[in-house]
Amino acid sequence: MRGPLWFAFTEGSRAALDSIRAHGFRSFLTALGIIIGVAAVIAMVSIIQGLSVLIDQEFAGLGSNSVTVQPFTTLESALQGRNARLTEDDYELIRYRVDGIESITPMMPIQAAVNYQALSTTAQVIGTTHSYQTVGQAFVTKGRFLSDSDVETRRNIAVIGIEVQKDLSLPADPVGEYINVNNEWLKIVGLLEEKGSFFGQGQDNQVLVPFTTMARLNGNRWRPNIQIQLTVANINEIETVTQTIRRLLRVSHDLDEDEEDDFGFQTADQLQDAIGSILNTVTIVMGGIVSISLLVGGIGIMNIMLVSVTERTREIGICKAIGAKRHHILLQFLLEALVLCLIGGAVGLAFGYGIAAVATALIPDFPGAHTPLWAVGLALGFSGAIGVIFGILPAAKAANLDPISSLRYE
Amino acid sequence: MALIELNKISRHYQMGQQLIRAIDEVDLEIERNEYVMFIGSSGSGKSTVMNIVGCLDTPTSGTYHLNGNNVGGLDENALADIRNHEIGFIFQTFNLLPRATALKNVMQPLIYRGLRYSERRAAAEAVLERVGLADRADHLPNELSGGQRQRVAIARALVTRPSILLADEPTGNLDSQTTVEILGLFDELHADGQTIVVVTHEPDVAAHGTRTIRLKDGRIESDRRNERRSLVH
Numbered sequence: 001m002r003g004p005l006w007f008a009f010t011e012g013s014r015a016a017l018d019s020i021r022a023h024g025f026r027s028f029l030t031a032l033g034i035i036i037g038v039a040a041v042i043a044m045v046s047i048i049q050g051l052s053v054l055i056d057q058e059f060a061g062l063g064s065n066s067v068t069v070q071p072f073t074t075l076e077s078a079l080q081g082r083n084a085r086l087t088e089d090d091y092e093l094i095r096y097r098v099d100g101i102e103s104i105t106p107m108m109p110i111q112a113a114v115n116y117q118a119l120s121t122t123a124q125v126i127g128t129t130h131s132y133q134t135v136g137q138a139f140v141t142k143g144r145f146l147s148d149s150d151v152e153t154r155r156n157i158a159v160i161g162i163e164v165q166k167d168l169s170l171p172a173d174p175v176g177e178y179i180n181v182n183n184e185w186l187k188i189v190g191l192l193e194e195k196g197s198f199f200g201q202g203q204d205n206q207v208l209v210p211f212t213t214m215a216r217l218n219g220n221r222w223r224p225n226i227q228i229q230l231t232v233a234n235i236n237e238i239e240t241v242t243q244t245i246r247r248l249l250r251v252s253h254d255l256d257e258d259e260e261d262d263f264g265f266q267t268a269d270q271l272q273d274a275i276g277s278i279l280n281t282v283t284i285v286m287g288g289i290v291s292i293s294l295l296v297g298g299i300g301i302m303n304i305m306l307v308s309v310t311e312r313t314r315e316i317g318i319c320k321a322i323g324a325k326r327h328h329i330l331l332q333f334l335l336e337a338l339v340l341c342l343i344g345g346a347v348g349l350a351f352g353y354g355i356a357a358v359a360t361a362l363i364p365d366f367p368g369a370h371t372p373l374w375a376v377g378l379a380l381g382f383s384g385a386i387g388v389i390f391g392i393l394p395a396a397k398a399a400n401l402d403p404i405s406s407l408r409y410e
Numbered sequence: 411m412a413l414i415e416l417n418k419i420s421r422h423y424q425m426g427q428q429l430i431r432a433i434d435e436v437d438l439e440i441e442r443n444e445y446v447m448f449i450g451s452s453g454s455g456k457s458t459v460m461n462i463v464g465c466l467d468t469p470t471s472g473t474y475h476l477n478g479n480n481v482g483g484l485d486e487n488a489l490a491d492i493r494n495h496e497i498g499f500i501f502q503t504f505n506l507l508p509r510a511t512a513l514k515n516v517m518q519p520l521i522y523r524g525l526r527y528s529e530r531r532a533a534a535e536a537v538l539e540r541v542g543l544a545d546r547a548d549h550l551p552n553e554l555s556g557g558q559r560q561r562v563a564i565a566r567a568l569v570t571r572p573s574i575l576l577a578d579e580p581t582g583n584l585d586s587q588t589t590v591e592i593l594g595l596f597d598e599l600h601a602d603g604q605t606i607v608v609v610t611h612e613p614d615v616a617a618h619g620t621r622t623i624r625l626k627d628g629r630i631e632s633d634r635r636n637e638r639r640s641l642v643h
Contacts, residue, residue, distance in 0.1 A: 004524055011521050022509045318505045321466060322566065323494020323522040325487045403466050407505065 005327075012331035016339045023308075027340060030304040033297025034344030034386065035351060038379045040290045042352025043359065045283055046369035050360055052279045053370045059272045065102070065235045066135055067242060069094070069228040069249075072264035084262035085225045093252055094228060098244050100237045104230035105131035108214045114164060114207055115180040121167035123160075125181055125207045127214020135229045138203070143175035143190035146210055154212040159190035163204040181207065182217045238267065291382070297344070298386035305337050305394035316398050317406025330399040337391025338384060345383030349376060411478050412439040413573060413605055414463060419472035421458050432458040433628040435472070440574075440607065445600045447619035448609045455628040456609045457578060463607065464497050464576045465489045477573060494522050498567025502579035504559040506551040512538065512562045513547040519570050537565040541595065557588035564595065568604075575599065577608045581615055593618050 020027045071084040091106040108127035113120055130146045132138060138159075139145070145159055158179060165174050174188045186209060195203040209217065232241050242265050249263055309316070316329055356369035416438040423430040433455040440446055448456040461467035462474065465481060468489075474481045476496060484492070493499075506515045516534035525533070538544050541561040551559055560580060567575055577596075581589040597618060600606055608619065616622050617636070624632045 007524050315507055321499050322519040323490050325490045
């Protein structure tokens with residue numbers, strides 16, 4: 001036999017469900033606050049977490065074994081009018097002196113106007129080498145990619161992204177057409193496959209040209225400022241590789257021991273972590289704000305439960321006269337609030353999931369809502385807690401009623 | 411040993427500056443299988459006596475022994491247990507749970523005794539049969555006539571096999587025909603050995619008892635055996 005408390009619990013639940021069913025519409029209205037609150041929390045969390053999943057996928061496309069070395073100007077240097085620079089020499093240094101690099105490419109990106117016939121668009125024109133194909137995970141669907149000989153002979157050619165092709169109304173197969181960048185005519189030799197946009201930085205909005213050609217487009221500066229992008233052969237060695245590069249560059253840049261690096265590393269992981277933590281903060285803050293509606297819902301439950309206790313004063317008196325103890329009455333009302341909240345929570349969960357699914361379906365290129373289990377647990381747990389917290393007062397009021405005066409209550 | 415033994419029981423209320431003596435030093439013994447009628451005008455204290463005998467109210471002073479056990483000083487939960495096991499209440503206004511069917515109303519007291527659903531149902535069905543309402547078990551109180559409602563209430567009082575049936579103006583809301591039926595049922599229960607205590611102000615009803623106690627101003631004015639009634643059966 002199970003204990004008397006278990007018995008009181010099951011009987012109380014039975015009575016609670018009977019009562020909720022008997023007041024169907026009122027029960028629904030009472031739980032509405034919880035339904036809306038939970039739905040809002042779940043929808044919000046699902047959409048933001050869906051965004052997070054999307055970002056993770058984007059990063060997977062970026063290649064998590066890739067590292068970008070960029071010049072980094074410290075505030076002190078900037079005040080002295082010295083800008084940090086990375087040069088082709090640095091690129092050669094890393095390329096020949098560092099082990100564990102799978103592929104490496106210099107990059108010289110500029111924003112420039114690209115013209116074709118009468119049309120013009122702004123694109124990211126990047127001077128690079130054939131290694132960019134591996135480093136940037138950029139592959140052509142039409143034509144060919146940049147080759148070593150393109151770089152050596154400074155050919156005036158370009159590989160373009162799909163967006164550039166669309167913006168300039170180029171033919172579906174644009175190979176052989178000429179575009180104009182900074183008054184140089186570039187022959188299109190390849191079209192990149194579509195990659196989707198990444199934080200507004202359209203990878204499809206790129207024009208890739210040979211690194212050496214880029215120097216000319218850029219005004220033929222002596223030793224232009226560049227970025228170096230590389231991938232490591234073994235992802236576990238990413239730390240070793242960056243440390244080696246750091247040592248080499250410090251020596252080559254003549255940095256004293258007390259001076260800060262005038263360059264920096266950016267790995268996909270770092271960026272992903274940073275964005276991930278921002279999104280988590282947004283989730284928590286938004287969740288907190290939306291949780292206020294759950295609180296309001298809880299107060300609604302308490303209000304109705306208090307009315308219900310008053311309304312059922314006579315019933316409580318009858319139950320006490322025929323032998324109900326305090327805990328019977330307490331449990332009955334507490335369970336009624338709890339069950340009401342949990343049902344509200346479950347309905348809200350379904351609604352929230354539906355809202356998130358519809359909302360994400362309406363956003364183009366969004367992969368779909370993602371409802372994490374912790375959010376489901378939290379929403380139900382929170383509803384239950386609200387049921388107990390806001391149910392205890394009315395339940396105690398009911399349990400403390402005096403049987404004689406409740407029996408006389410009209 | 412008497413079933414009910416009241417010893418100098420008083421119940422006083424403080425109402426503003428005034429002390430109300432609802433009952434004052436009442437001594438009373440009721441034996442098993444007595445059929446006691448409390449009569450008296452309103453304010454005479456008969457309802458207060460009922461509430462104290464029914465363990466709904468506790469006396470200001472005096473001792474109350476039920477089945478030889480001193481009820482005084484018991485806490486609220488212990489009193490609830492006594493009400494559940496020893497007392498069967500019947501009220502003037504029936505006091506059924508409005509959203510529960512006749513059957514569920516009768517099953518209700520057994521919940522507090524910790525009986526399982528199947529046991530409760532079997533016991534309740536048997537008692538409803540006894541009061542002649544087996545065919546109305548699934549009806550809600552508002553689908554029943556006054557007499558039927560009071561039968562459900564009697565079934566609910568009987569289902570726990572109480573030592574005492576306590577009825578407060580049980581026919582006060584019934585027409586004369588139904589009153590006769592309900593009193594007939596009481597007579598049968600009494601004949602089966604049930605102890606019954608009824609509060610009433612109607613002499614016709616009081617005539618059914620084997621003993622009539624008249625209260626006035628919180629004291630017992632007269633206490634008579636009514637042998638004629640006993641001889642009828």
